Amino acid sequence: MSKRVLIYTRFNRFWHWSQAVLVILLGVTGFEVHGTFSLFGFQRAVTLHNWLAGAFGVLVAFAIFWHFTTDQWRHYTPTRRHLREMVHYYLRGIFQGEHHPFKKTELSKLNPLQRLTYLSLNLLIFPIQGLLGLAYFYYDDLAAQGFLRDGVGGVAQIHTVGAFALLAFLIAHMYLTTTGETLTSNLKAMLTGWETISAKAVPVPPKPSSPETRAG
């Protein structure tokens, strides 16, 4: 038996998709600033990139607020439980027609691999990109204070590393949306919020606040 569950609330979807648009546009304008190609023209690319980054900052502020007020941050709690099953599924099961081992619920919507990936995005890549972006933007003020005496190169290059990491993530992320119940079920869920949950999938990991998780 299958049932339909509201996995992604309205703000969750808004946040996801506006973040997606911003990250893609930041990537496009950022790589133009990097000199990879010419699309908007350097000056416009810089202006756009800065405004997009500002918008991203505003979005992040709302998202942080939302995560903490709704307890959604708990979805990112890393766990090793069933990590093995997930890896097994992506490496073997998926080819043999097995069902996705993870059953999304409104209480636990991220599988263990997603938890690790998104946690590192949120705690590592985005903060690094944000801070380095700020350092890049305010480079002159930092230089006036005696920092970054050798120029903006180091900041720019690490910012570029972050951009490449996000690019690789984006590629993998878009592909992995096709690994749901059907090719498009994950995408539909992120668009509508609703997902049809297969009864066969195991409900893992369990409720984040359960003692079991905290122990392990």
Add this chain to the structure above:
Amino acid sequence: MGYPETRTNNARVCKPGFRLLLALILAPPAGLEAEHSSNPTLPRKQSTANHERFAALKTEFKSGPEVTTACLSCHTEAAKQMMQTTHWTWRARAGGDTTGTNHWIGKGAGVVNNYCLAVDSNEPRCTSCHAGYGWKDKRFDFTNEQNVDCLVCHDTTGTYHKFPTDAGHPNNVAKEWPKGSGKMVAPPDLGEVARHVGRTSRATCGGCHFFGGGSEGVKHGVLDASLVKPERAVDVHMNASGANFSCTECHTTVNHQIAGRYYDHAGYEKREFVMRGVPQSALGCESCHGNAPHRHQAKLNDHTDKVACQTCHIPLLARAKPTKMWWDWSQAGRLDAAGKPLVEKARVSSDTAASSDGAPEVVVYDGMKGSFIWAWKAVPEYAWFNNHLRQMVQGDRIDDTLSGAQTGATHGESDRLDLSKPVVRINELEGGYHDPQARIWPVKIHRGIQPYDPVNKLLIVPKLFPSGTNADRAYWKSYQWPQAIEAGMRYAGLPYSGRYGWIQTMMYWPLPHMVVPKEQSLECADCHRPAGSRLAGLGGFYLPARDRNRVLDWSGWLASLGTLGAVVVHGGLRFYCWRKRGKA
């Protein structure tokens, strides 16, 4: 009551955030016009003295010094002031000289260049641009007040001129110039000029400074006679129908001392606002514009710590008249059958001009001087510069053992420099990325070939101009280098081995004039681009879009492509297995 205030208010009204954002993104920078206030124009300055009514001037003058005597009868301190200035002395203490060893710098102290080479032994020709009368050789009396030429700077009639070969004197009878041309130059009416003196002007300053190096525009690349009455497009400050600045608007002048860079003496040190009335020159752009002059493009202000205003706002060299980029003295000496020096002319080429139709004609060969390459509307070169310039003087030893490539010499767009041979830097700009006083400046680099003594390792001071007791030995008389060199070096008091050779030289000319209207200034991508950046030649710092870490970029693309490959393989396998299962 003041002047009626008629300020036009086109200040931007506050718009909703997203529209402002759109406007900032979509509007081209030229669209971001600053507000203009139409303040009332002040009346024209008028002197309280009408020199036509001065008894001392109601006479016929037979010579320049006679006029000066009349001037000084009222302006008792003028000559004393004038004599303290480099326009008179043609020299100053070398900036770095703390040893007190009488180290001087200036054309009157043996400065050599790669245009007309040196002053010594050629005075009567060179000193036609000295603000004095009669500096024809070393015996010139620098203390005689009558030798000061007031008129050359204070003429307002535009009719005063010094004769080009008479040591700063105007001709008092009609004389032929150029020699052999059959054109006669009438003597100026000194009385008429004296009765119409006034403030200096672009025309009087330009009388010498627009013609440095032998003819119009030759030397600086941003100074030529188009600045006498320039359009806005030629110079936004001097725009005759606009701000109409005179030279002294920036080259602040007090007691005849004119602010400006003089060889190793910086024109100004502090880049900051100068309040009207304080005893400080307003030479730098920042004196009026400050350090954050871009109102609507704040990011541009972030450049002012490393990029001189001139770099973006003086985008081209020789925008009005052509300038010399290459001067090869070793080619001089070709004469026609009658023994007259050959002259060849050609239209100058330009990379940036829309068509070469209107390109001016320039002298590309002159038997007296050698061969030339000119530039017109050309892209300048760029260099770090902290306003201090090191300058060679005659007698400074040169190094002819290292090749130009070994000493980091570079080609320009218009020269025949051979980097496998030595290149002497006659001057050098100080500064670099880590020098907080240095900025990236647009520069003209004048390259050439000139004579040197390979034994004593000295640049040659040749006697070019036929004057004095050994006039026959001058190159422009005999067309024999050995005797011209021997005569010049002896006059200069320099050792000469009797052997001479030719050596390549280069000289930097920072470009501070002919500021274009803002819509013609450089755009970000002129420098911020991976290929063809204007700053391609300036290394040692990271410039966004121009620079990248190749290892990092390759790793990044490999990682991204690797991810793409992995998902393609994974997806392909899924598809394959799915079909297999379907058939099974």
